[in-house]
Amino acid sequence: MAYYMRTASEEVRRRAELSRKEAEGYIERELRCPVCDFIVGVAYSDSSGHLKIKCQKCKNISVLNFAYFCRRKYKQRYRLTKINS
Numbered sequence: 001m002a003y004y005m006r007t008a009s010e011e012v013r014r015r016a017e018l019s020r021k022e023a024e025g026y027i028e029r030e031l032r033c034p035v036c037d038f039i040v041g042v043a044y045s046d047s048s049g050h051l052k053i054k055c056q057k058c059k060n061i062s063v064l065n066f067a068y069f070c071r072r073k074y075k076q077r078y079r080l081t082k083i084n085s
């Protein structure tokens with residue numbers, strides 16, 4: 001039986017490279033599984049909307065809203081600066 005492996009077209013690879021270059025200036029933040037806290041991905045500072053993820057560790061499928069994660073990070077950073085200053 002022949003093994004068939006799909007390859008992305010040249011246009012798709014060009015778009016992926018363009019996306020990588022655009023993201024270089026953005027801040028990264030880890031996306032963690034809400035059940036086991038395992039890192040399930042990385043989001044950039046311009047990310048918005050919802051994302052459906054499957055945790056590789058506990059296999060739980062979750063929907064994450066980027067806006068909630070932004071706010072939580074902001075509050076944590078704000079509290080830290082207030083304590084330190």
Ligand SMILES: [Zn+2]
Pocket residue numbers: 033034035036037038055056057058059060
């Ligand atoms: Zn998990």
